[in-house]
Amino acid sequence: MVTGTHNVNASAISPADSSLWIATSARGLVRVGKTGKSFSYSAEKGDFQDNNIVSLTFDNEGILWLKDSQGAVYSYSSFSGFVKQTELPQNIAAALSEPVASEEVQLPEVQESEPVRQDFPWYSVVVTVLLLALLIFCFFRRKKAEKAPESEIAVPQPEVTKSEVIKPETSAVKPTPKPAPKPSEAAPATKPEVTEPLSGSFYEHVYKIIENNYTNAEFGVEDVAAALGMSRVHLNRKLKAENSPSPSDVIKKMRMELAAGMLKDGNRSISEIAKDCGFSSASYFSSAFKDYFGVAPAAFGK
Numbered sequence: 001m002v003t004g005t006h007n008v009n010a011s012a013i014s015p016a017d018s019s020l021w022i023a024t025s026a027r028g029l030v031r032v033g034k035t036g037k038s039f040s041y042s043a044e045k046g047d048f049q050d051n052n053i054v055s056l057t058f059d060n061e062g063i064l065w066l067k068d069s070q071g072a073v074y075s076y077s078s079f080s081g082f083v084k085q086t087e088l089p090q091n092i093a094a095a096l097s098e099p100v101a102s103e104e105v106q107l108p109e110v111q112e113s114e115p116v117r118q119d120f121p122w123y124s125v126v127v128t129v130l131l132l133a134l135l136i137f138c139f140f141r142r143k144k145a146e147k148a149p150e151s152e153i154a155v156p157q158p159e160v161t162k163s164e165v166i167k168p169e170t171s172a173v174k175p176t177p178k179p180a181p182k183p184s185e186a187a188p189a190t191k192p193e194v195t196e197p198l199s200g201s202f203y204e205h206v207y208k209i210i211e212n213n214y215t216n217a218e219f220g221v222e223d224v225a226a227a228l229g230m231s232r233v234h235l236n237r238k239l240k241a242e243n244s245p246s247p248s249d250v251i252k253k254m255r256m257e258l259a260a261g262m263l264k265d266g267n268r269s270i271s272e273i274a275k276d277c278g279f280s281s282a283s284y285f286s287s288a289f290k291d292y293f294g295v296a297p298a299a300f301g302k
Helices: 088-096 122-146 202-211 221-227 232-241 246-264 271-275 282-293
Strands: 002-013 020-024 029-032 040-042 053-058 064-070 073-077 081-085 103-110
Touching: 020 053, 040 103, 053 088, 064 088, 202 232, 202 246, 221 232, 221 246, 232 246, 246 271, 246 282, 271 282
Parallel strands: 002 053
Antiparallel strands: 002 020, 002 103, 020 029, 029 040, 053 064, 064 073, 073 081
16 A cells, blocks of 8 residues: 655646546656546556656557656556657657656555556457468368369379380370470480370370460469369379379470470570460570570570
8 A cells, every 4th residue: 555645746647548647756656547546556566667757648549658767768558568668759758858846745545556458459359260260271171182082093004114105196186286396406315204194094184185285374283183173182193193294294394395496496586485385474484494404595406
């Protein structure tokens, strides 16, 4: 309990709850609520460092600002408690710098400091719940996709050497683009080749879909999976089971071989070739081409 006569340096009324805040010269702060209950805040309780509070004021948001005799400035709100500040708004600095006249006043009976109320905005709860729901939904959807039953049982194919590989028949579906020419003799021999399918394999269907669409810059592995009515995970699993290359490797090989043939002809600019071979930009095409063949498009075949 704190009672008796004390020197009061300043006082202010909170715009938020109409409580009266009193700055004393030796007992820190006293807050008097609308119900008459009083609470004290002091250096002994760890609220600030000096009990001689020389000035205080409220800003437009209802936050309390105070300055002690050592020149230290603190802000206070029911959410954060007392926080020492180093930079002040100009209007707050001016208000705290106004001269004060200490006055001896009989203070009411003061209780212990009220606990800091942690106000948690209701919308934060809503956002948190929505995020958790979204995470749970994505988790179960991913699990369902990974465990989706295969419509066909993948039968492992025997390993086939390059000399035994048979190119898929293309008489039923004719490719829209021109046949991809063979890359230049300058292309590195160590570059892995895309294994082509045995007749009637699942890979044959994949190959034909890619062959008809690989010059489209928007075309990718997801489109191959969608055309076959399965997920990307399921598609890669079936190709791996029959020792076939991945769709991304096939797309890359087709585009690189087509680009190499066009560069060898020398009738088109690099930008035109990049567009015709399914690349979204000339810079991306140049980077991908150099990674694949080990030489920049401008120097290829020279």
